[in-house]
Amino acid sequence: MPKALPSPPPGSAPHAPADGPFDAVVIGAGVVGCALTRALALAGARVALLEKAPDILDGASKANSAILHTGFDAPPGSLEAHCIAAGHAEYLAIRERLGLPLDRAGALVIAWTEAEEAALPALIDQARANGVEDAEPLGRAALHALEPGLGPGARAAFRIPREYLIDPWSAPRAYLAQANAHGAVLMRSCTVTGGDYDGRLWTLATSRGPVRARVVVNAAGLWGDVVDQSLLGHSDFAIRPRKGQFIVYDKPAARLARHILLPVPNAVTKGIVVCRTVWGNLLVGPTAEEQEDRETAALVPETLAALRRRGEEILPALRDHEITAAYAGLRPATAFKDYRIAAHPDRAMVTVGGIRSTGLSAALGIAHHVLGLIRGMGHDWHAPGSTRWPKVPNIAEIGPRDWQSPGHGGILCHCELVTRREVMAALDGPLAARSLAGLKRQTRVTMGRCQGFYCTAELARLTEGHFDTPMSNPP
Numbered sequence: 001m002p003k004a005l006p007s008p009p010p011g012s013a014p015h016a017p018a019d020g021p022f023d024a025v026v027i028g029a030g031v032v033g034c035a036l037t038r039a040l041a042l043a044g045a046r047v048a049l050l051e052k053a054p055d056i057l058d059g060a061s062k063a064n065s066a067i068l069h070t071g072f073d074a075p076p077g078s079l080e081a082h083c084i085a086a087g088h089a090e091y092l093a094i095r096e097r098l099g100l101p102l103d104r105a106g107a108l109v110i111a112w113t114e115a116e117e118a119a120l121p122a123l124i125d126q127a128r129a130n131g132v133e134d135a136e137p138l139g140r141a142a143l144h145a146l147e148p149g150l151g152p153g154a155r156a157a158f159r160i161p162r163e164y165l166i167d168p169w170s171a172p173r174a175y176l177a178q179a180n181a182h183g184a185v186l187m188r189s190c191t192v193t194g195g196d197y198d199g200r201l202w203t204l205a206t207s208r209g210p211v212r213a214r215v216v217v218n219a220a221g222l223w224g225d226v227v228d229q230s231l232l233g234h235s236d237f238a239i240r241p242r243k244g245q246f247i248v249y250d251k252p253a254a255r256l257a258r259h260i261l262l263p264v265p266n267a268v269t270k271g272i273v274v275c276r277t278v279w280g281n282l283l284v285g286p287t288a289e290e291q292e293d294r295e296t297a298a299l300v301p302e303t304l305a306a307l308r309r310r311g312e313e314i315l316p317a318l319r320d321h322e323i324t325a326a327y328a329g330l331r332p333a334t335a336f337k338d339y340r341i342a343a344h345p346d347r348a349m350v351t352v353g354g355i356r357s358t359g360l361s362a363a364l365g366i367a368h369h370v371l372g373l374i375r376g377m378g379h380d381w382h383a384p385g386s387t388r389w390p391k392v393p394n395i396a397e398i399g400p401r402d403w404q405s406p407g408h409g410g411i412l413c414h415c416e417l418v419t420r421r422e423v424m425a426a427l428d429g430p431l432a433a434r435s436l437a438g439l440k441r442q443t444r445v446t447m448g449r450c451q452g453f454y455c456t457a458e459l460a461r462l463t464e465g466h467f468d469t470p471m472s473n474p475p
Contacts, residue, residue, distance in 0.1 A: 020212075021201055021212035021213055021214060022045075022046050022047060022048045022185075022211070022212065022213040022214070023040070023045040023046045023047060023213070023214050023215065023379070023381060024040050024045045024046075024047045024048075024213055024214065024215040024216070024217060024374070024379075025047070025048045025049075025050060025202070025204065025211060025213035025215070025216050025217070026040070026047065026048070026049045026050070026217045026219055027050050027192050027216065027217065027218050027219060027220050027227055028050075028051065028059070028218070028219040028220040028221050028223075028224075028227075029049050029050075029051035029053075029056035029057065029058075029176070029186065029188075030056075030057060030059050030060055030061035030172070030219065030221050030359065031057065031061040031168070031171065031172040031175075031359050031360050031363045032061075032219045032221070032352060032355055032359050032362075032363045032366055032367070033049055033051070033056075033217075033219040033221075034049070034056060034057075034172035034173070034175040034176040034179070034363070035087075035172065035175045035363035035364050035366065035367040036217055036219055036352070036366070036367045036370055036371075037049045037175070037176060037179040037184050038175040038176065038178050038179040038184075038367065039364075039367035039368060039370070039371045040179075040184075040217075040371065040374075041178070041179040041180075041182040041183060041184040042178070042179070042182060042383065042384070042387065043371060043380075043381055043383055044381030044382045044383045044384060045379075045381045046183060047179070047183075047184045047185070048184070048185045048186075048187055048211065048213070049176070049179075049184060049185070049186050049187065050187050050190045050192060050204075050206060050211065051186070051187070051188050051189075051190060052189070052190060052191040052192075052207075053188065053189070053435075054188055054189055054434040054435045054438065054467075054468045054469075055188065055433060055434050055435050055437060055438030055441070056172065056173065056176060056186070056188075056431070056438070057169055057172060057173075057438075057441055058435075058437065058438070059221045059222050059223075059330075060221045060222055060329060060330055060331055060332050060355075060359070061168070061172065061221070061359065061360070062169075062329060062437070062441065063244065063246070063297070063327055063328060063329025063330075064168050064244075064286075064329065064357065064360055065246075065273050065275065065283065065285070065286065065357075066165060066166060066167065066168040066277055066278065066360070067107075067163060067164070067165060067166070067260060067273070067275065067360075067361070068088060068091060068102075068163070068164040068165070068166045068360070068361050069084055069088070069163060069358055069361040070084065070085070070088055070127075070130070070132045070160055070162050070163055070361075071084030071085050071088070071130050071131075071132070071358070071361070071362075072123075072126070072127035072130055072132040072135065072160050072163075073123065073126060073127070073130075073265050073270070074130055074358070075337055075338060076126060076129040076130055077129075078337070078338045078339075079338055079339050079341060079369070080337075080338050080339050080358060080362065081130050082365065082369070083339070083362040083365035083366045083369055084358055084361045084362045084365060085130070085131055085365065086362075086364065086365030086368060086369075087361050087362040087363055087364040087365035087366065088162070088361055088365075090364040090365065090368075091166070091171070091361075091364060094364075095166075097389040097391075098174040098175075098177075098178065098389060098390070098391060098392060099170075099174065099391030099392050099393070099394060100166065100167065100170055100171055100174055100392070101166060101167050101170070101278050101394060101396035101398050101399055102164055102165075102166060102398075103164060103165035103166070103276075103278050103396075103398055104161075104164055105163070105164060105165050105258070105259055105260050105275065105276070106159060106160065106161045106162070106163055106164075106259050106260065107159070107160045107163030107259055107260035107261075107262050108138070108143065108146065108147065108157045108158070108159055108160075108259045108260070108261055108262065109123065109157055109158050109159075109160065109262045109263070109264060109265075110143070110150070110154050110156075110157040110261060110262065110263065110264075110314075111154075111155045111156045111157060111264055112153050112154060112155065112263070112264075113155070114155070116155075116263075116264040117155045117156045119264055120137065120156060120157070120158055120264070121137075123158070123264065123265075124137060124158050127158075127160065132160060132162070134160070134161050134162065135158050135159070135160055136158060136159040136161070137156075137157075137158045138156060138157045138158060138159060139156055140154070140155055140156055143156060143157045146159070146258065146259065147257070147258055147259060147261070149256045149257070149315050149316070149317055150261075150314065150315065151313050151314055151315065151316050153313065154314075159259075163260050163262075165260065165275065165276065165277065165278050166278065166360075167278050167279075167395065167396050168360050169441040169442070170392045170393075170394075170395065170396075171360070171363075172363070173392055173431060173441075173442065174390075174391075174392045175363070175364075176431060177390045177392060177431060178388065178389065178390055180430050180431065181388040181390050182384060182387075182388065186430065186431065187206075187208060187211070188434060189207065189208070189468065190206050190207060190208045190211075191206060191207040192204055192205070192206050192220075192227060192230065192231075193205045193206060193207065193230070194230050194231070195216070195230070195231045197231075197347050197348060197349075200214075201213065201214060202214070202215075202216050202348065202349075204216065204231075214348060214379060215348050215349070215350070215374055215377070215379050216231065216348065216349045216350075217349070217350045217352060217370060217374075218231065218349065218350070218351045218352060218353070219352045221332045221355070222239055222241060222294045222330055222332045223239070223294065224237075224239060224332060224340075224351065224352070224353035224354070225237055225238050225239045225353065226239075228351055228353070231347075231349065232344060232347060232349065232351075235351075235353075236340060236342065236351075237334040237335070237336060237340040237353055237354055238334060238335070239294065239332050239333070239334060239353070239354075240290060240333050240334060240335065241290070241291050241292070241293065241294050241330045241331070241332070241333070242288055242289065242290055242291075242330065242331045242333040242356075243287065243288075243289040243290075243291055243297050243298075243328055243329070243330055243331075244285060244286025244287055244288060244289075244297075244328060244329055244330075244331060244357075245285055245286060245287045245289075245297075245299060245300065245303050245304060245307065245326065245327075245328040246283050246284065246285030246286050246307070246326065246327050246328065247283065247284050247285060247304055247307050247308060247311070247323050247325075247326045248277075248281050248282070248283050248323065248324055248325040248326065248327070249281060249282040249283070249284070249311075249318065249321050249322065249323055249324065250281070250321060250322045250323070250324045250449060251280045251281055251449075252321060253281070253282040253318060253321040254276040254277070254280050254281060254282045256282065256315050256317050256318065256321075257274055257275060257276055257282060257315060259275075260273065260274075260275040261273065261274040261275060261314060261315075270357065272284065272285060272286070272287075272307065272310050272311075272314075273285065273286070274311055274314050274315060278396035278397065278398055279395070279396060279397055279416070279444060279447075280397040281324070282318075282321075284307050284308070284310065284311035284314075284318075285307055286328075286329070286357075287303055287307065289303075290333075291330075294330065297328035297329050297330050298328065299326050299327075299328050304326050308323065324448070324449045324451070325447070325451065331356050331357050332353070332354060332355060332356065333354065333356050334353065334354035334356075336354055338354075339352075339353070339354050339355055339356075339362075339366070340352075340353035340354035341353070341366070341369065341370065341373075343373040343374075343376065343377060345376075345377045348377060348379075350370050350373050350374060352366060352370060393422060393425065393442075395416075395418075395422075395442075395443060395444050401417060402419045402421060402422050403417045403418075403419050407421070408420065408421040408422070409421045409424075412445065412455050412458060412459070412462075413443075413444070413445040413446060413448060413452075413454075413455045414448075414454065414455075415447075415448020415449045415450050415454075416443075416444040416445065416447055416448040418443045418444060418445045418455075420462075422443050422445075423439070423443055423445060423459070423462060423463075424462070426439055426442040426443050427439070427462070427463060427466045432466070433466070433467075434466070434467055434468050435467055435468060435469065436459070436463070436467065436471055439459075439463065445459060446459070456471070459471060460472050
């Protein structure tokens with residue numbers, strides 16, 4: 001007989017508590033859903049976060065470029081521009097208290113053709129219209145002095161000093177940990193299948209039983225339009241999944257790029273980025289490929305080969321470095337350039353859709369905007385008298401790591417220097433990993449050069465009884 005799963009820890013309820021409705025329910029535990037849950041909990045709401053996967057960040061939020069954007073290229077005056085600016089500022093204000101890393105790399109927007117060079121002045125004007133006043137134009141000589149490894153085709157650029165590199169998984173986990181410290185409940189493997197609103201309360205039908213709430217926030221990402229259809233009977237947008245593929249170079253390649261190297265963006269995508277990561281690698285990507293499938297982001301060898309060629313055109317020295325990994329993700333794009341955030345006061349619901357690729361940067365700003373919409377519908381609570389600031393463990397190379405402290409039980413994953421103590425801690429508590437993917441995002445175990453070749457057997461032993469699907473019994 002298969003082993004029974006352990007009882008969910010506090011804060012990860014298997015079904016809705018029986019002591020009355022929630023003040024608010026957030027659907028979707030991506031970065032935006034985690035930030036929304038934090039904002040509601042800090043405002044004093046009794047809030048639940050529903051996620052259909054075993055772990056948080058399992059949809060669009062699991063794969064991105066890990067950049068904290070300024071919003072320099074967002075449409076001026078747009079909601080996106082406002083939320084990115086607010087999110088960027090709040091991340092900087094709270095990150096140290098939550099234990100979140102920051103690499104102040106800065107970005108260069110590089111023109112490689114005559115047409116792109118001609119577009120730079122308008123982009124600088126757009127950046128300044130978005131409040132990014134420190135955009136600095138650079139000629140060819142100044143550009144190559146800042147980035148001597150660039151290919152000879154780089155003609156001109158401008159510098160955005162406040163584009164930074166962050167950890168895209170620890171940030172939302174920290175938001176949710178803080179929400180949990182203020183009473184928020186995470187309900188995993190909890191798919192919303194429908195719901196009814198009686199004019200006072202929502203009763204959501206879920207795979208774990210009914211969940212009642214006074215307010216519902218749809219932050220379902222790639223499934224946002226489907227959830228709207230299910231709960232409202234209509235959706236004002238249609239999700240058009242946009243796949244992005246990335247390649248990751250081994251850690252010695254990170255020294256080749258001093259800045260985040262951005263292309264001149266177009267109407268569809270920010271384009272192919274080359275940058276180091278807070279974990280010491282260097283990545284190239286993403287692509288922008290429209291598809292119908294909302295669940296599968298398949299890697300395509302020909303596309304990865306094209307990414308490698310483009311990376312080597314940008315930084316020719318990459319020809320001498322090894323690729324250790326490739327990954328792909330889906331972005332919840334729509335036909336609209338701006339976010340699709342709307343309040344439905346007659347249904348006590350807010351839709352947060354079409355966040356695309358800037359959700360990591362904008363999440364905290366989106367959360368405050370949505371909180372304002374909810375208050376505008378007449379819902380408010382008493383904020384707690386004091387704020388708790390739980391810190392998440394650091395897994396970035398730019399800060400102290402657990403392997404440097406005594407008593408860690410030995411290094412389990414030598415490629416990423418993940419200790420046994422880190423793995424066991426990630427398998428415990430209200431946000432414990434319930435899948436290998438979730439454990440990777442909490443610790444980076446198996447994500448190094450050998451891709452788990454040496455540590456998988458020991459991981460399977462240590463995680464026995466903790467995962468919904470055991471490592472020894474893959475789906």
